[in-house]
Amino acid sequence: MSDALRIEGLSVYGQGQYDFGRQNADERESNDPLSGQQNTAASGARGYEVISQVNLSLRAGKVLGLVGETGCGKTTLINSILGLLPASLSVASGRILIDPEEQPVDLLQLNNRQRAAYLGLRIGYVPQDVRSGLNPLMSARQTVREGAKRKRDRKHQRSAITQRTDDALRRAGLSDDFLRSDADRRPGRLSGGQCQRVLIAQAIVNEPSVLLLDEPTASLDPTSRHQVLETIRRLADDGAAVCLVTHDLAAIASMVDSVAVMYLGRLVEIGSADQVLRHSRHPYTRGLLGCVPRLDEKRTLQPINGEAPVSGNGLTGCRFYPRCPLRQIQCEVDEPQLSKAQLEHQVACHVAE
Amino acid sequence: MLPSEAMDEQPQNQSGGVLLRASDLCFAYSSGAKSQSFELIVDELQVHAGEVLVLCGASGSGKSTLLSILAGTQRPDSGRVDLLTDGVTRDLYGCGRQQWKASRHDFGLVYQDVRESLNDRRRVIDSVLDPLLVHDLPKSNIGACVNVWQRIVELVRWGGESERQKKQRAIALDVLRRVGLQAEQADRFPKNLSGGQRQRAAIARALVTQPRLVFLDEPTSALDVSVQASVVSLLRELHQENPVRGYVFVTHDLALARQLADRIAVLDRGRLAEIGPADEVLRSPTSNAGREMVAIARRELDALG
Numbered sequence: 001m002s003d004a005l006r007i008e009g010l011s012v013y014g015q016g017q018y019d020f021g022r023q024n025a026d027e028r029e030s031n032d033p034l035s036g037q038q039n040t041a042a043s044g045a046r047g048y049e050v051i052s053q054v055n056l057s058l059r060a061g062k063v064l065g066l067v068g069e070t071g072c073g074k075t076t077l078i079n080s081i082l083g084l085l086p087a088s089l090s091v092a093s094g095r096i097l098i099d100p101e102e103q104p105v106d107l108l109q110l111n112n113r114q115r116a117a118y119l120g121l122r123i124g125y126v127p128q129d130v131r132s133g134l135n136p137l138m139s140a141r142q143t144v145r146e147g148a149k150r151k152r153d154r155k156h157q158r159s160a161i162t163q164r165t166d167d168a169l170r171r172a173g174l175s176d177d178f179l180r181s182d183a184d185r186r187p188g189r190l191s192g193g194q195c196q197r198v199l200i201a202q203a204i205v206n207e208p209s210v211l212l213l214d215e216p217t218a219s220l221d222p223t224s225r226h227q228v229l230e231t232i233r234r235l236a237d238d239g240a241a242v243c244l245v246t247h248d249l250a251a252i253a254s255m256v257d258s259v260a261v262m263y264l265g266r267l268v269e270i271g272s273a274d275q276v277l278r279h280s281r282h283p284y285t286r287g288l289l290g291c292v293p294r295l296d297e298k299r300t301l302q303p304i305n306g307e308a309p310v311s312g313n314g315l316t317g318c319r320f321y322p323r324c325p326l327r328q329i330q331c332e333v334d335e336p337q338l339s340k341a342q343l344e345h346q347v348a349c350h351v352a353e
Numbered sequence: 354m355l356p357s358e359a360m361d362e363q364p365q366n367q368s369g370g371v372l373l374r375a376s377d378l379c380f381a382y383s384s385g386a387k388s389q390s391f392e393l394i395v396d397e398l399q400v401h402a403g404e405v406l407v408l409c410g411a412s413g414s415g416k417s418t419l420l421s422i423l424a425g426t427q428r429p430d431s432g433r434v435d436l437l438t439d440g441v442t443r444d445l446y447g448c449g450r451q452q453w454k455a456s457r458h459d460f461g462l463v464y465q466d467v468r469e470s471l472n473d474r475r476r477v478i479d480s481v482l483d484p485l486l487v488h489d490l491p492k493s494n495i496g497a498c499v500n501v502w503q504r505i506v507e508l509v510r511w512g513g514e515s516e517r518q519k520k521q522r523a524i525a526l527d528v529l530r531r532v533g534l535q536a537e538q539a540d541r542f543p544k545n546l547s548g549g550q551r552q553r554a555a556i557a558r559a560l561v562t563q564p565r566l567v568f569l570d571e572p573t574s575a576l577d578v579s580v581q582a583s584v585v586s587l588l589r590e591l592h593q594e595n596p597v598r599g600y601v602f603v604t605h606d607l608a609l610a611r612q613l614a615d616r617i618a619v620l621d622r623g624r625l626a627e628i629g630p631a632d633e634v635l636r637s638p639t640s641n642a643g644r645e646m647v648a649i650a651r652r653e654l655d656a657l658g
Contacts, residue, residue, distance in 0.1 A: 069577045070548070192412060221412040221605040222649045247577045250608070253656035278658040291582035293608040295635060295647075295654050301612065303583035307547055 003100050004241035005058040005081070005123075005210045010094030012051040012073070012080055012265075050076050050089060051265040055338075057100075058210060058241035063233065065252045065273070066245045067288065068262035069308045074245045075128065077262075078212050081107060082125055083115050098122060098210065120150050124203030124240075128214040130195045134187040140198040141183040144168055147202040164205055172201035173231035193224030197231065204235060211235060211242045217251055229255050250292045253277050258344075261285045264308065264319040267338060271345035281345075281352040284320045318350070326351045371437055372565060372599045373400040375423060378432035393418050393623040395432075400566065405592060405600040407610040407631070409646065410620035416603045417570055419620065423601060424460055424568040425453070438565060458488040461559030465571040467551040471543040477554045478539040481525045484562045491520070528557045532587060549580035553587065560591070566599045573609065585612050607650040611635060619643040 051073045058064055066074050079085050081096055096107040098118060107115060119125070127133040134143060145165045169179055174197050187195050196216060203211060213232065217225040233255045236242045246252055252259075259276040261269040261284065269282040280286050287304035305323045315321065318331040330350050338346040375398045383390030393415040400406050400423070408416040421427035423434060425445040434445040436456055443456055464470040471480050484490070529539045532553040543551050552572060559567055569588075573581040589612070592600060604610055610617055614631040621642035627634060638644045 069579055221410075222607070222646060222653075223411050226649050226653075249578065250653050250657060254653050273656070277656065288579060289657065291579045292654075292657060293582075293585070293606070293612045294657075295608045295611055295650055301582040301585055303586060304579050307549060307580070 002060055003057045004060045004098070005243075006095075006097045006100040006104075007054055007056045007077075007081070008095045008097065010051060010054045010077070010080065010096065011049070011092040012076055012085065012089055013047045013092045014050055014089050015047045049265055051080070054094070054262075054265075054267055056260060056267070056270075058243050059257075060209065060241045061236055061239050062257040063236045063242040063244055063255060065256035065259045066243055066262060067247065067249055067252075067259060069247060069288075071308060072262045073265040074262055075214055076265075078125070078214055078243070078245060081212065082119060082123070083107065083110075083112065120147060120203075120208070121206045122208050122210065124206070124208035124211045126196075126199045126203045126211075126213040126216050128218070130192060130199060130219055131187065133199050134195055136187055139184045139186055140169070140190065140194070140201075141165060143187075143198055144201045144205050147205045151206045168201040168205035169198070171204060171231075171235070172197040173227055174198075174201065191224075192219050193221075193228065196220060196224070196228055200228070200231060200235075204240070207240075209239075209241060211240045212245075213242065214245045215247070216244065217246065217248070225251060249277065249288055261288070264315075266319055266348065267346075268320065268348045269346065270338065275345040279345075281347045282320075282349050283324050283326050283352070287323075287325075318348075370402045371399045372402045373423060374435045374437065375399075376433055376435075378419075378422060378429045378434070380418060380422060380427070380429040391415065391418075391623060393422075393429075395419060395625050398423070398618070398625065398628070400599045400601055402565070402599055403596045404615040405602060405613050407614035407617045408601065408603045408620060409605060409607060409610055409617055410626075410642065411605065411646075413622075414620040414642070415623040416605075416620045420568055420570055420601060420603050424462055424566075425457070426462075436566075454488075458484065458490060458562040459565045461562065461564035461567040463552070463555050463559045463567070463569040463572045465574055467548045467555065467575050470555045471551060471558075473543055476540055476542055477534070477546065478522070478525055478529070480543075481529060481539070481554065481558045481561055482521060484558060485521045485524065488562055490562055491524070525557075525561055528561045529554070531591075532557045532560075547580075548576050549584060552576060552580075552584055556584075556587070556591075564598070566601065569600065569602045571603055571605070574604070574606075581609070585609065588613060605646075607635065607646050608654060619646065 054077065056064070066077070068074050076085070076089065080091055085091070091108055094108070097104040098107055099105065107118065138146070145161060148161045148164045148168070166179055169183060170176070174183070174194065178194070182190065182194070187198070190198070200216070216232070217228055220228060229252065232242060232244065244252055244256065253273065256273045258270065258272050260267055261276065261282065263284050269276055269280065269285045276285060277289070280289060284304070287302070290302035291304065293301060305325065317333045317335050318324065321327050321331045324331065328351055334350065336348045336350050338348045375395060378393065378395040381390065381392040391413070408419060410416045418427065422429050425434065428446050433447060436443045436445060436459065438456070438459060443452060445453065445456075471477065526536055526539060530536075534550060534553055534557065538546065538550065543554070546554065556572070573584050576584065592598070592613070600613075602610070602613060611631060616628060617631045617634040618628040619626045619634065619638070619640055619642050621640065626640035626642045627638065634643060635647060638647050
């Protein structure tokens with residue numbers, strides 16, 4: 001299978017001083033990673049670092065799970081592909097190549113107008129928040145139709161669009177029953193799972209080769225979550241390259257092909273689902289797995305030490321060092337790089353065996 | 354302290370004593386269209402002292418509605434919810450306003466949305482102090498009228514903190530410390546706390562009146578898995594500390610229920626599909642809804658090895 005999208009050495013920086021409103025001015029001096037309030041003053045001319053040197057490729061027909069805690073840069077990564085970074089963030093280096101093997105185009109070099117030729121057509125996107133992702137005044141069918149209109153069919157335009165709209169709703173896992181009775185309702189009258197699938201339908205209506213989903217199951221109960229994930233799996237089997245962003249390892253474990261784990265803007269472990277989830281080697285991945293409650297044993301959950309700092313600034317060496325149970329002196333000064341330990345299974349850690 | 358039976362390995366046996374009893378509950382609402390109408394019918398549900406009862410179910414199965422009815426914040430169309438304390442039975446929806454207010458501090462509530470459950474414009478400590486002020490706790494020996502008078506005097510004096518205020522503040526800080534928030538963090542505004550810390554503050558607010566019953570509506574679903582783990586550990590510690598307090602916990606995550614529950618109740622489209630000891634429900638669910646939930650949870654978790 002070929003790569004549909006390749007990210008090479010992507011770094012994103014924020015301007016000026018780090019400030020997400022979570023710190024008080026008086027705490028900026030303090031530097032206690034375990035309290036979860038990591039603060040440092042402005043770090044040089046480039047501002048603070050949000051994503052650092054990320055290499056990632058999305059393969060056609062495969063689902064990649066991008067996993068990490070809040071604030072690790074998952075959504076920023078997606079937004080930089082889409083060109084949706086807020087004004088305070090900017091891409092410092094790297095390339096995002098679509099169709100890297102045939103006719104590579106660097107999305108970062110395009111202006112908004114050129115990029116629009118890709119968004120919604122070659123790249124489908126499902127935003128994080130279901131309710132605010134849908135226009136409350138448009139019915140489900142109108143929403144998807146609006147997306148379908150972006151692709152011009154020369155003949156039979158109107159009927160072709162209607163056809164594709166219904167087809168997308170069906171492929172997103174909505175029943176014929178829904179198409180008949182509920183598709184003309186506004187999002188306020190639909191359930192969370194239905195809204196989520198309408199958003200997916202809108203993203204896939206033009207049959208994009210790359211599909212980016214930001215926490216598509218966060219607000220769903222297990223049954224609808226399972227159905228939505230099955231839908232996503234089917235889309236990948238039809239040939240789309242899917243990137244699924246989530247913090248919930250358990251939810252996606254059964255349907256992803258590969259997993260990339262992110263911590264503070266860096267990839268710390270990449271590999272196949274089996275390698276990362278069953279034979280994880282990075283202490284952070286193990287920590288995340290230890291937090292997942294299991295069904296069979298009433299064992300104590302093992303929360304990771306401390307909370308993730310809001311920025312990696314001021315830390316040298318391994319970003320996970322302050323919370324790591326296996327840390328050694330080397331980790332504090334020397335930043336580990338992703339190393340190919342086994343085929344395709346890469347870990348950024350000095351101590352991982 | 355309650356009888357030692359409450360600390361027994363299996364608090365699901367009746368020895369914990371019934372703390373809350375709901376009978377013949379019926380609650381219905383509709384929002385225009387027929388397909389949107391909803392009806393919750395529960396014949397009988399009991400919460401025992403010292404147990405964690407988990408309400409499980411899909412979205413729209415009525416678990417949050419049932420929680421609100423049990424917690425006394427949503428009047429059912431018919432039926433009654435009795436709080437049994439110190440040998441007194443009190444119908445939450447049938448008793449007068451005064452009586453209702455008098456038992457209100459026996460209930461602690463924690464909500465799902467960590468962003469909205471605390472007042473953004475007040476410091477955390479003030480939000481946690483609120484229940485103490487509203488219920489005028491800890492109870493002093495002087496009558497209620499005098500207390501109101503005292504409060505007016507305190508308000509007029511404005512400047513210094515009275516002994517009583519100092520005492521209340523100490524209680525609030527103590528509870529906050531118990532949930533892992535230091536005095537320095539208690540003086541912050543909610544926006545200056547992380548999601549996990551905010552939920553801890555909300556738990557502290559629910560516990561500050563020393564309630565007999567705590568109701569939690571998906572308290573961890575808005576949090577990261579790693580933060581969820583630490584909040585769940587906290588809840589387990591709190592449960593062990595006070596073997597008398599009953600918990601009602603709403604979640605759709607069965608594996609999470611497993612971590613906390615003594616009994617699990619599965620709701621399906623407004624009906625109580627099954628209820629029983631957590632182990633039994635998870636091992637051999639009898640209802641369709643229960644079987645489906647267990648099967649999905651198993652499939653997901655099997656992939657993790």
